[in-house]
Amino acid sequence: MRYLDAAATTPVRREVLEAMWPFLTGEFGNPSSHHGLGDSAARALEGARRDVAAALGGRPGEIVWTSGGTEADNLAIKGLALSRPRGRHIVTSSIEHPAVLEACDYLARLHGFRVDRLEVDASGIVDVAQAERLIGPETTLVSVMLANNEIGTLQPVAAIAEIAHREGALAHTDAVQAVGSVPVDAAALGVDALSLSGHKLGAPKGSGALWVRRGLALEPLVHGGGQERGRRSGTENVAAAIGLAAALSLAVEVTPGGPRPRGPVEALALARDGFVRDVLAGADGAILTGDPVRRLPGHASFCFPGTSGEAVLLGLEQDHGIVCSSGSACAAGSDEPSGVLLALGIDPEVARTAVRFTAASPADLDGVAAAVVEAVRGVRSLGD
Amino acid sequence: MSLISAPITYLDHAATTPMVPEAIAAMNATMLEGGNPSSLHASGRRARRRVEEARELVAQRVGARPSEIVFMSGGTEADNLAVKGLYWARHHADPARRRILASAVEHHALLDPLTWLEKAEGAVADLIEVDASCRLDVDALRAALERDPSDVALISCMWANNEVGTVQPLSEVVALAAEHGIPVHSDAVQALGHAPVDFADSGLDAMTLSSHKLGGPTGVGALVVRRELDAVPLLHGGGQERDLRSGTLNTAAITAFAAAVDVAVTRRDEESRRLEALRERLVAGVRTAVPDAVVNGAGEPGPTHRLPHVAHVTFPGCEGDSLLMLLDAQGIECSTGSACSAGVPQASHVLIAMGMDELAARGSLRFSLGWTSTEADVDRLLAALPSVHERARAAAKAGRR
Ligand SMILES: Cc1ncc(COP(=O)(O)O)c(C=O)c1O
Ligand SMILES: Cc1ncc(COP(=O)(O)O)c(C=O)c1O
Numbered sequence: 001m002r003y004l005d006a007a008a009t010t011p012v013r014r015e016v017l018e019a020m021w022p023f024l025t026g027e028f029g030n031p032s033s034h035h036g037l038g039d040s041a042a043r044a045l046e047g048a049r050r051d052v053a054a055a056l057g058g059r060p061g062e063i064v065w066t067s068g069g070t071e072a073d074n075l076a077i078k079g080l081a082l083s084r085p086r087g088r089h090i091v092t093s094s095i096e097h098p099a100v101l102e103a104c105d106y107l108a109r110l111h112g113f114r115v116d117r118l119e120v121d122a123s124g125i126v127d128v129a130q131a132e133r134l135i136g137p138e139t140t141l142v143s144v145m146l147a148n149n150e151i152g153t154l155q156p157v158a159a160i161a162e163i164a165h166r167e168g169a170l171a172h173t174d175a176v177q178a179v180g181s182v183p184v185d186a187a188a189l190g191v192d193a194l195s196l197s198g199h200k201l202g203a204p205k206g207s208g209a210l211w212v213r214r215g216l217a218l219e220p221l222v223h224g225g226g227q228e229r230g231r232r233s234g235t236e237n238v239a240a241a242i243g244l245a246a247a248l249s250l251a252v253e254v255t256p257g258g259p260r261p262r263g264p265v266e267a268l269a270l271a272r273d274g275f276v277r278d279v280l281a282g283a284d285g286a287i288l289t290g291d292p293v294r295r296l297p298g299h300a301s302f303c304f305p306g307t308s309g310e311a312v313l314l315g316l317e318q319d320h321g322i323v324c325s326s327g328s329a330c331a332a333g334s335d336e337p338s339g340v341l342l343a344l345g346i347d348p349e350v351a352r353t354a355v356r357f358t359a360a361s362p363a364d365l366d367g368v369a370a371a372v373v374e375a376v377r378g379v380r381s382l383g384d
Numbered sequence: 385m386s387l388i389s390a391p392i393t394y395l396d397h398a399a400t401t402p403m404v405p406e407a408i409a410a411m412n413a414t415m416l417e418g419g420n421p422s423s424l425h426a427s428g429r430r431a432r433r434r435v436e437e438a439r440e441l442v443a444q445r446v447g448a449r450p451s452e453i454v455f456m457s458g459g460t461e462a463d464n465l466a467v468k469g470l471y472w473a474r475h476h477a478d479p480a481r482r483r484i485l486a487s488a489v490e491h492h493a494l495l496d497p498l499t500w501l502e503k504a505e506g507a508v509a510d511l512i513e514v515d516a517s518c519r520l521d522v523d524a525l526r527a528a529l530e531r532d533p534s535d536v537a538l539i540s541c542m543w544a545n546n547e548v549g550t551v552q553p554l555s556e557v558v559a560l561a562a563e564h565g566i567p568v569h570s571d572a573v574q575a576l577g578h579a580p581v582d583f584a585d586s587g588l589d590a591m592t593l594s595s596h597k598l599g600g601p602t603g604v605g606a607l608v609v610r611r612e613l614d615a616v617p618l619l620h621g622g623g624q625e626r627d628l629r630s631g632t633l634n635t636a637a638i639t640a641f642a643a644a645v646d647v648a649v650t651r652r653d654e655e656s657r658r659l660e661a662l663r664e665r666l667v668a669g670v671r672t673a674v675p676d677a678v679v680n681g682a683g684e685p686g687p688t689h690r691l692p693h694v695a696h697v698t699f700p701g702c703e704g705d706s707l708l709m710l711l712d713a714q715g716i717e718c719s720t721g722s723a724c725s726a727g728v729p730q731a732s733h734v735l736i737a738m739g740m741d742e743l744a745a746r747g748s749l750r751f752s753l754g755w756t757s758t759e760a761d762v763d764r765l766l767a768a769l770p771s772v773h774e775r776a777r778a779a780a781k782a783g784r785r
Contacts (some may be wrong), residue, residue, distance in 0.1 A: 003418075
């Protein structure tokens with residue numbers, strides 16, 4: 001099997017599981033307990049916090065453990081907005097992950113916030129000029145993702161954060177897809193909060209963190225035992241935190257110039273470019289969605305007009321053992337065309353033909369283009 | 385001191401208990417498998433199947449329907465969803481409903497969201513008193529309810545208390561609530577595996593479960609909730625768990641949780657008898673070693689009175705923290721109360737609600753047994769206790785002088 005759906009989830013890396021193992025077995029203590037086992041769990045948790053902070057260019061006290069990217073996004077958006085509502089105005093983009101969009105929508109429905117979604121151009125890049133116009137003295141929070149999960153487009157987050165700060169608003173970014181693939185340095189980006197999910201990085205599902213700038217008030221979503229200095233109650237998932245730290249250390253190198261991905265990023269982008277070229281040349285009418293250059297290195301997403309995305313997926317899986325997806329995993333199985341693709345101005349019929357390939361290493365893409373071309377032709381010939 | 389560290393005597397299973405081998409095996413098997421249960425391809429479908437099988441197993445073991453199980457990150461999140469989510473839904477449906485009735489001895493995972501709703505959203509928390517054994521005063525609940533049933537959004541009463549192990553008169557609570565059509569939630573985190581927990585039989589509308597208290601991994605749990613009940617989610621996003629809890633499903637942990645629930649429920653009878661006997665030995669030994677020690681909570685054994693694995697003891701004239709540290713130095717681990725508030729030099733709200741004075745409350749320890757506990761563990765505690773107790777009492781005396 002060739003797994004080309006790393007954007008949906010990645011298998012847990014063996015080294016990560018090995019790092020977690022002691023905490024799933026003998027070192028099972030509750031970090032809030034005041035005895036030997038509890039203390040050693042608490043120490044391990046703090047070690048993991050230091051590692052995760054370093055890999056994001058932050059400080060240990062700025063990390064809040066969460067149960068994943070969805071919770072980190074919800075905590076950032078609701079937590080920051082509710083603790084300092086200002087003029088109850090949120091600016092986000094039209095291509096955010098549902099975890100961001102739905103959290104904003106909740107604030108609109110139940111807390112009287114006004115939410116503006118920035119438009120994107122045909123390659124999926126947010127309109128910075130529109131951001132300049134929309135963000136103002138009323139604005140509470142601006143949330144624009146670092147890299148999009150469906151089309152891989154990288155966003156000008158630093159520029160957006162600068163505008164937000166100029167107007168006295170806070171800035172959050174969902175870096176779930178970006179961490180480990182492109183350099184992510186929270187301090188250099190100038191944002192106030194940044195979300196992270198472990199299972200996109202070789203750590204288990206259910207691991208994640210929110211980096212939130214020191215000193216910022218954050219209204220918790222989950223109240224109870226007062227863990228995480230009251231910002232996130234609940235018995236800490238030590239093994240998951242250790243796993244997240246181990247996966248991040250494997251994926252990110254902390255250099256004097258800031259955190260950098262360890263992986264063969266240039267080689268991966270090069271292989272991806274070759275793959276895109278071959279698919280576009282071989283599959284008639286195929287279009288690349290998202291920006292050809294400003295995108296995640298292992299990410300290639302297409303529409304194949306005149307096919308059905310699902311049928312291409314099935315053909316690739318059954319005939320070639322290639323596993324990919326039609327877009328975001330959350331929306332899988334729904335008939336609705338992707339909101340992200342519609343935001344790019346893609347026709348709904350065409351949007352239904354989307355197929356996304358996300359590779360972790362250059363070798364993953366070897367020979368895949370030919371299979372894609374064949375699968376697309378196969379589906380088209382069925383339709384004739 | 386010996387160079388080889390002494391084996392640890394772990395008597396804090398109510399804080400967290402090691403994973404049972406079945407849960408470790410399940411976790412190990414699914415962890416490396418990968419696959420996002422929301423993906424359509426084979427690895428996604430396999431992950432989805434694992435989650436659905438786990439859902440069926442948990443449902444079966446707790447007397448619920450699979451569609452009533454909503455997986456989430458643990459007991460604290462489930463309590464938060466129950467309190468806030470049900471309050472929001474009921475309050476939005478009828479703004480007159482602002483009151484939440486709960487026992488005064490709930491876990492912080494329940495009390496803190498209540499307090500937050502009061503502060504942030506104008507809800508009114510009506511905490512119902514308990515008697516000296518920690519059992520809910522049903523007459524007080526009735527009085528509070530009948531003062532104005534129409535303004536009550538929700539009743540929450542834990543199945544069994546985490547500090548002293550007292551089992552609450554839930555069927556009476558449910559019957560009272562039913563007269564007025566008010567939903568009832570129960571935190572069954574400490575009860576599952578130690579008391580016969582059956583969601584359908586209980587008549588409850590919602591119930592909280594946590595995995596790491598019963599031999600599964602930390603970071604997973606469930607809210608069991610009747611389908612007809614509306615709740616506003618805490619986490620929004622991809623719409624997983626019938627929109628009640630978004631976020632990529634934690635396949636490996638969920639699978640391991642289900643394996644642990646399976647083991648805990650199927651072995652409950654036998655294990656309860658074993659733990660009850662161990663507790664008996666512990667309590668008798670403590671009384672011999674420290675004749676003025678007071679064992680708190682319900683006296684009578686049995687699943688409608690108290691949990692078999694918790695022994696909560698007051699040592700008059702001692703500071704619980706000193707006892708804890710002295711025992712810890714000998715490799716014996718227990719707690720002064722719930723793990724969450726451990727370390728905060730504050731008397732437990734549970735003990736205060738039981739009418740204990742501040743001093744006695746601070747001089748208490750909780751010993752909680754679990755699947756790894758043996759007679760040897762109990763005997764090591766009993767062997768250490770006389771000298772530990774003497775030193776703690778002397779230290780307290782010196783401190784008061
Ligand atoms: C961009 C983005 N944000 C947030 C999430 C949600 O993270 P999690 O799956 O850990 O809840 C995902 C993945 O599903 C994602 O791709
Ligand atoms: C009665 C009770 N409810 C809720 C919780 C919280 O559960 P979790 O640790 O899974 O967040 C605990 C344990 O800490 C508990 O004992």
